[in-house]
Amino acid sequence: MFDHGQPSYADVNKDVLSTMLETGPRYWMLLGTTISIAVICFFMPWLYQLFVGIGAAGMNRNAVWGTYISNFIFWIGLSHSGTLLSAVLHITNSHWRKSIYRSAEAMTLFSLMTAALFIMVHVGRVWFVHWTFPIPNPMGLWPNFRSPLMFDVMAITTYLTASSIFIYMGSVPDFAAVRDASTGLRRRLYTIFSFGWRGTAREWHTLGWAYTFFAVFVIPLAVSVHSIVSWDFALSIVPGLHHTIFAPYFVCGAIYSGTAGIVTVMYCLRKFLGFEKYIGQVHLDNLGKLLITLSLIWSYINILELFSTWFGGTSFEIEALKFRLTGFYAPLYWEMITFCAFVPLLMLWKKFRLSWNKMLVISILINIGMLTERCIMVATSLPRKFLPDAFGFYLPSWVEISITVGSFAIFATLFLIFIKWVPAVSIYEVKETLKPLRRDS
């Protein structure tokens, strides 16, 4: 687990808490940059769009959905990493997850928030978006629970709530550690955040059980959330999207994209917060193996889709397939296949899998490929449905591109705020991986 010898218990506290309690000018500059990019690239174009209308984006009569929806799906996909890592691997008692799961969960939460923001940007009349919630009102009007979009609303609300509770509850003992190591206002804040945690056996026992139950609830939730998001597409009759494989395809793609995101985030944590001691080769190795598995499953599902479309032979589907493979957007399609199916195979060699720099590049390429995949779904299938005279074309406008860039800045801002408010590495779980404090060890 530890590449440079085991730290002591006190070292763990010191190392992790120092990233929170000591802030240098580099952090403030970085935070300022991300906030400025977020405001300039995301919020100002969005404000412009709110005044002018959705026409500021590049969508038209045929392609009524554009990059906002593909970004939405991308960010929800990215959010599945944390759940997999913290919940699934908690149930299977994997030890290598213990130092990285807190940041992975944070990734989940902030990806979800960014995705929710995209829904606000996408909808035509945002000021009425609360109508999608079942809030009692004097008109007696309720949302349409038969609608796939309503499944979406309920699923994402549940996922946001469950993820926030999951990450908060898991951090309570660490908030106590922050409380003990700080003074003044911070100490009072963290006394409240930690609920007065002392670490008694009864508290640990209850927390352990509650945490396991949260994990057991969150795993089927994560699987269902991305399936439901896929059904926004799959329950339509649009050729190219009306496939039953979509639910497993999206879930697999989400975990794939999310795990690649974790590699990127871990690289940044090591570089900027100095967590080299806690995040080492064993994590890289395991994440790499996970990525290879997911890449193979993803490739298989893509081959399935191609084959079943070809075998079915419906004229609409064949036309959609031909456009996807050889039409205007073909370069994007083949770029996606290269980055998501072929490049990750490099990880089969230890030379690639155990090198942080190479893995960073591979993980970023995978995520670019996955974002392209979402864009392809929206750009190639939606404008070309059934009636050939009604076929159209989609190109994003500057507003959409700017908002896409801004969304990454928003995610970075949230994450930067996170590392100063919550210990980015779970102190007590790392201690569980160290040698126990016994006389004989």
Next chain:
Amino acid sequence: MAIVATFAYEEDFIAAAKDLKSSGFDDISLLSPLPLEEAQEVLGLEKSPVRHFSLAGAIIGAAFGFAMCVATALVFILPTGGRAIIALPSYLVITYEMTILLGVLFTLFGFHIVSGLPAWHDKPYLESANIDRFVVVVDSTDGERTARAEAIIRGAGAEEITHMEVE
């Protein structure tokens, strides 16, 4: 007045706890920086009552989710797409999500009830208990019990023993 004893090693800590328990000191707290199964066994904590809250939450969530779907669909009958008004496939998905949502919320509620957090009063605590020491807290009142407890603790190999006032 409470006795607060610090131990540097796990086995001393567990031995002291076992001895205290068998000598009739029921009101002890065992503080550690990480969860210790043996400490929980000494106190006799096996299955947590949190699981009842989770189950209740899941069942109530399922019932509430389905009832919400059906009830809201019947306020104004608005047929859509040739589907039934009570469309089971769609409502099953919503029910599933509500099961999980209320299950999680009830588990959170159960955690607070069972663990007694947030703690409204200051209780005996040492900061080293959250770093690398194991602390036994014995809530005792009179002098004779105190002496007996201290003897047991010292016998187990405590690093340090202090007394703290309990509110």
Next chain:
Amino acid sequence: MSTIVEKLKAYSKPGYYDEFDYHWTMTIDLDRCTGCEACVVACQAENNLPIVGEKRYARNREIEWIRIERYWEGDYPDVKMGFIPILCQHCDDAPCETVCPVFATYHNRDGLNTQVYNRCIGTRSCAIYCPYEVRYFNWFTYTWDEPLEQQLNPDVTVREKGVMEKCTFCIQRIRIAKDNAKDDDKRRVRDGEIVPACVQSCPTEAMVFGDSNDPEAEVSKKMKNERGYKVLEELNTTPSIVYLKKAHA
């Protein structure tokens, strides 16, 4: 108890309605259609369709509730062009209705696929699900230059940005006719009393509109024509518009 059981049975029935009150249907005779687009203009005038402008039209942002689609067959010099007016088919099993999260579109008792403008929040998923591409979105709040705002139809709402719209079979005319029929001794609407703007303006009388529940209505008779077919019928959307195939010379 039995009424509860009956009610539950009704709620589990696909489509809910046993039969429609009036089942508004249209037939379009492609043999008679000349592609003159008078119906397009009439619809624009009747329903306060916005003037989108040439630039935005070129970017595919048009709003034309009825459009004439053109299909070319063969190579020069034996080129043939066929055209077909496509408007909202008012499908009984409409895919667009299922996906609206706020019930802004639903099927009413008259067999019409209705759009409720003030409930729409603009998710645009109905336009995704519609196979005929007949739903149009207000990308901007369109305005009319003076004095064009004086020709707006007071019976029809003017939509703001962020709202979906589509052909309504001139529901304002249907409403007025039903109101008049109710005032007139609560009788049923007679065949020919309701004429949507497109039907009214067609110079060759290619379009016929009426109640297919009435066996004596002209539309019911025309529907039985052996040239009759429905567009994209294989998608099981059960459209309410029957096209009469063009008879080739």
